[in-house]
Amino acid sequence: MANDQGTAIPDAPAGDLPAAAPLPHDGVRRRDFIHIAAVSAAGIGGLAVVYPLISQMGASADVLAESSTEIDISAIQPGQAIKAVWRKQPVFLRNLTPQEIAKADAVDITTLRDPATLAERTTAGKKNWLITMGVCTHLGCVPLGAGAGEIKGEFGGYFCPCHGSVYDTAARIRKGPAPKNLEVPLHSFTSDTIVKIG
Ligand code: FES
Known part of the structure; x- marks a missing residue:
């Protein structure tokens, strides 16, 4: 392969893929925020479900x-x-x-x-x-x-x-x-x- 001036450009080694174009900085941050927010919401939801299950595992005084x-x-x-x-x-x-x-x-x-x-x-x-x-x-x-x-x-x-x-x-x-x-x-x-x- 050659450039416009006829200088040879070495072929990329087999298996190397072209680097992906970087996302705009704001886009990355926004996506990260959405991801983190989603994980946090899932975590809170998980806690809300797990807590009653754990609290029910302990025998109450009248059951004991x-x-x-x-x-x-x-x-x-x-x-x-x-x-x-x-x-x-x-x-x-x-x-x-x-x-x-x-x-x-x-x-x-x-x-x-x-x-x-x-x-x-x-x-x-x-x-x-x-x-x-x-x-x-x-x-x-x-x-x-x-x-x-x-x-x-x-x-x-x-x-x-x-x-x-x-x-x-x-x-x-x-x-x-x-x-x-x-x-x-x-x-x-x-x-x-x-x-x-x-
Ligand atoms: S419950 Fe059916 S015979 Fe007792």
């Missing part, structure tokens, strides 16, 4: 207070039950009679939909205290059977009026659509008359 609850069971006579509330859900605390214990123990658990013995669902040495969630494992209705005069169903435990699930005296599912036994929540006896749930 409900993480466990202690219940006095001294007034529950054999054959009776009470309903308590734990984590905003019903819990049944039932004092089984010797007959109800015998009935539960007589079942061949291999025939059960959700096999478990009464002993596995109660505390050692306190087999008469059946403590379960009062939440049907089908669709979450509260079964009948813990309140005075409520029907207990044909297996003598609990009966769910929503779709007819029937639980036995160990609160095991025996009939109807519920797939599992009533759940036994984590619990312990802090004394002979106080149960701590949770």
